[in-house]
Amino acid sequence: MPDTPASPASSNASPARDGRLQALKTWLAGLPATYGLDIASLAPASSDASFRRYFRLTATSPQGSLIVMDAPPPQEDCRPFVHADQVFGAAGLTVPGVLEADVAQGFLLLGDLGNQTYLSVLDAQTAPRLYGAASEALVKLQLASQPGVFPEYDRALLLRELMLYPDWYISRHKGITLTEKERQVLNDGFDRILANVLAQPQVYVHRDWHSRNLMVLDEPRLPGVLDFQDAVYGPMTYDLVSILRDAYIRWDEEQVLDWCIRHWEHARAAGLPVPADFSDFYRDFEWMGIQRHLKVLGIFARLNYRDGKAAYLNDMPLVAHYVHVALRRYDELAPLCRLFEKIEGISADHRYTF
Structure with missing residues (x-):
């Protein structure tokens, strides 16, 4: 992380x-x-x-x-x-x-890539240039992809990550014990999410491609890249979710959509196997984001309760917001969305407006 x-x-x-x-x-x-x-x-x-x-x-x-x-x-x-x-x-x-x-x-x-992270300089003026460079670097990485170089981001690993959510966030952080029916809803939702992400094109995945691990350099224009020791071979949209729905900085939904479209166009022009229809790519992006952000909620809870690193608790509300935004868009995930809303205490009269 x-x-x-x-x-x-x-x-x-x-x-x-x-x-x-x-x-x-x-x-x-x-x-x-x-x-x-x-x-x-x-x-x-x-x-x-x-x-x-x-x-x-x-x-x-x-x-x-x-x-x-x-x-x-x-x-x-x-x-x-x-x-x-x-x-x-x-x-x-x-x-x-x-x-x-x-x-x-x-x-x-x-070698030393300096101490100026993306996060330290990101604002409305710098973001287009920095995210454009991050997109270009990500396309370079994905174009180099081949199986057998990194461990596979397989179903077992993806599910193990998802289980951090009930084990550390729901049970430990929220103090909630799920009923058998609620656990089945969670498992069914996980199965649907995993079916989507495992069907995505497979590429090199950094796994933490976000604003604290990309460094601003004078030369070259592309970012310096850190914290890549957990790299795997897995779903194409994972790293894009990491940076565009970053746990440490929030952008308007319209802006994220614009950057996502630009990246999809860049990837398609470069010959990467992205879906021909952007709506399909964006669906993959959102479902991948649900997996990642449920995992992150579990990780942040574990960092607090097991490792004594309480600062990550401050980032939980934004991550939970990302999960709810995506869940509400897809009828197939409606039962999981209702369970998530119950866990978060979101009533029908006090839902977020998007």
């Missing part, structure tokens, strides 16, 4: 983390002197929703700095990040680049 603002290392220090920090410094000291690493300058760059953390240090690189990832085994595995960095770079995307790796210890030395 997305990066969160960094806090001083001392604020959440533990003996284990302090021991890893010393091991990290020892590893850096043993790297070639040609990097010109100033280990004394090591400072937190960002934290993550996972166990990973990132540091920045001064170096004799073109940027004047490099990034170090600390991904402690066995909770984290560096190999998917290294692999995705290579695949995404070969597809023409701007990625950090892995300069040095100690997979056994969970340490990576990376």
Whole structure:
């Protein structure tokens, strides 16, 4: 999941983390002197929703700095990040680049794409250019797609993600115990959603293609891309949903529709296997969004209750709004919509207006 603002290392220090920090410094000291690493300058760059953390240090690189990832085994595995960095770079995307790796210890030395995220600069003036560049980069990535490179985003994984919603959001966050009938409604809705998303064309999926993981660069024009270690091979609309219905910034529905049409036209012109009719593409986009946002509600609840990261609770209302908007449009999902409204406390007299 997305990066969160960094806090001083001392604020959440533990003996284990302090021991890893010393091991990290020892590893850096043993790297070639040609990097010109100033280990004394090591400072937190960002934290993550996972166990990973990132540091920045001064170096004799073109940027004047490099990034170090600390991904402690066995909770984290560096190999998917290294692999995705290579695949995404070969597809023409701007990625950090892995300069040095100690997979056994969970340490990576990376290029530095700066600290200016899309989210930090997005407004009505910058959005058309930035979203246009993100669309172009996404098309590049999807054009490079081939099976067997990344794990499949199969039914088992998609359903496991959906189950985070009842397990962590409904039960833990809302304190609601579903009846047998309500659980059947939920399962039937999940089956319908999964049938749609699994029928979509399959491409490389970043899985967190949103405003906190895309970086604004001076050159090239396309965004720098971060946080791709969970990449899979799956539904074509997933990453587009991630950015156009972003959990961290909201745009008018008409604007989202316009950007979605522009992306569909770009993808079709590039030869990607998008549906010939935009209405079919948009339906896929919305049904994919329901899967993603139900999952995200579960993840945000889990981050709070299991990991003590309460800031994500502030993003839940927007994510729930996205779910309700999409559910209300499709008769096939009406039972699931009514259940969702019951869980959210949305009465017939106080429904959202779209």
